Amino acid sequence: MSALPPADPRLSIAVIGLGSIGGAAAGCLAASGRYDVIACTRQPLARLTLEAPHGTVEVPLAAYTDPAQIKNPADWVLLCTKTHQTESAAPWLTRLCARSTRVAVLQNGIGHVERVAPFVGGAAMVPAIVYYNGERLAPDRVRMRQGADPDIAVPDDAAGRAFAALFAGTPLRVALNDDxxxxxxxxxxxxxxxxxxxxxxxxxxxxxxxxxxxxxxxxxxxxxxxxxxxxxxxxxxxxxxxxxxxxxxxxxxxxxxxxxxxxxxxxxxxxxxxxxxxxxxxxxxxxxxxxxxxxxxxxxxxxxxxxxxx
Ligand SMILES: NC(=O)c1ccc[n+]([C@@H]2O[C@H](COP(=O)([O-])OP(=O)(O)OC[C@H]3O[C@@H](n4cnc5c(N)ncnc54)[C@H](OP(=O)(O)O)[C@@H]3O)[C@@H](O)[C@H]2O)c1
CATH class of the missing domain: 1.10.1040.10 (N-(1-d-carboxylethyl)-l-norvaline Dehydrogenase; domain 2)
Incomplete structure (x- = not known):
């Protein structure tokens, strides 16, 4: 792993899909206190409780249920729906993405970039392989289990390094990989x-x-x-x-x-x-x-x- 640059102050991070994986990622990012985390969900959500190996935290979130409520593009978007729900998330991506936005795709399978690129208006993309285990216990409660290091792997390029920097200091360990x-x-x-x-x-x-x-x-x-x-x-x-x-x-x-x-x-x-x-x-x-x-x-x-x- 390369050395990580310091995270930018108060970046906005929109997480689409607060399920098992998105809930854990949003919880870790929000608990860091460094970011404005925006939850894009299908059901209203006032807060999120994350049960993680390091303890249980309750984090406040700005949650939206309608893409029309999004007024500004985000610095980062984390797409955390199932792969077959990608198209249904397109209205969120359209509202959240500008050319300066970076979009990370936390989904299983291959072809992350090909699957999501049609919806992001030219934003830089980070395909991500997720190794941690998430389990949604309730709409506002997620349990995260961690195995061997890392929890997430991303390509070792500029966008991948920026993604790793986002999570620096959080419980989620991100590895850069050149293959x-x-x-x-x-x-x-x-x-x-x-x-x-x-x-x-x-x-x-x-x-x-x-x-x-x-x-x-x-x-x-x-x-x-x-x-x-x-x-x-x-x-x-x-x-x-x-x-x-x-x-x-x-x-x-x-x-x-x-x-x-x-x-x-x-x-x-x-x-x-x-x-x-x-x-x-x-x-x-x-x-x-x-x-x-x-x-x-x-x-x-x-x-x-x-x-x-x-
Ligand atoms: N769970 C794991 O441990 C694990 C581990 C490695 C990789 N993965 C992969 O990670 C990806 C996400 O899996 P997951 O387990 O987190 O799935 P999940 O628990 O089913 O969560 C998906 C979330 O996306 C939401 N969603 C779907 N369409 C949406 C839309 N149009 N707008 C807003 N939210 C939407 C769902 O909302 P509703 O609540 O309304 O259904 C749900 O909360 C998958 O590709 C999976 O294979 C999962």
Missing amino acids: FATLAWRKLLINAVANPITTLTLQRQAVLRRPDVQELCGKILDEAVAVARAEGVRLAEDEPARAMATLFTFSGELGTSMYFDRLAGRRLEVEALTGAIVRAGERHGIATPLNRALLILLRAINDAMPDGLR
Whole structure:
């Protein structure tokens, strides 16, 4: 990690989506007392309580529920919705972004910049990989769990360094990395097995330890790794085994976000994970039959949800 420059005084930071990830990020930034944090939500919010490893804090927030209430562009925007909610957040981005604004995308998957760039009017963008765990306990209460350093990884460029500076002195540890694509694919590999398998079996991560499921996961990962390599991503020879080893460091009692979304009857974040692998395979003429089968089944779950589900 490079040395961090001091943060600018009283920057305005708008956080779109005060869910598990956005709530934790907004809570950490607001608790620093250094920024004007603006919450862009779908439900009114007077305050936010963050339960974090270092303690529980209650922070005041300026919260808006209608993009028309935004009068000025923000210095920073943190987009923290699920990937399939990006388009619905476009009215917020339009109001909040000027050319001087920086937009960080805290979402899973790959192609963060391509997904969000159409809505930010030329603002500089920071794709971010999130490693911390967030859990929304109530609309105004979020629990944050931290694992190994870092909590967030961003590219080692000017915008990435500015993003890291924002969080300097907060509990969230941001790492700069000069091979962001590899990190994004490594995270995608983990998500590409853990999320679909737990969601389709409706079992927590212990199901991944079954020998037959492990074998299936290995084959799903082999397909994804072949696609990633065709995309020019530098993955290790034993990447599938590494991904499984990482998964086995997590407790079998843990669920996954897709599993919890299915239990809650929420739309599944399918296209940015398994969908991204299948589409990249198509671009490179690489067959991905197992990932395609998972995609069909997950889409069928999404399509069976009542209209209007978010
Ligand atoms: N949770 C984790 O531990 C974790 C870890 C790593 C990466 N990620 C990734 O981080 C991203 C965010 O996930 P999450 O777990 O934080 O999801 P989440 O808990 O579902 O939060 C998403 C939030 O976005 C809000 N939202 C959706 N559309 C909106 C709109 N148009 N305007 C304003 N707010 C809107 C939702 O509002 P409502 O409350 O109205 O639904 C919700 O509060 C995902 O890509 C996920 O895969 C999550």
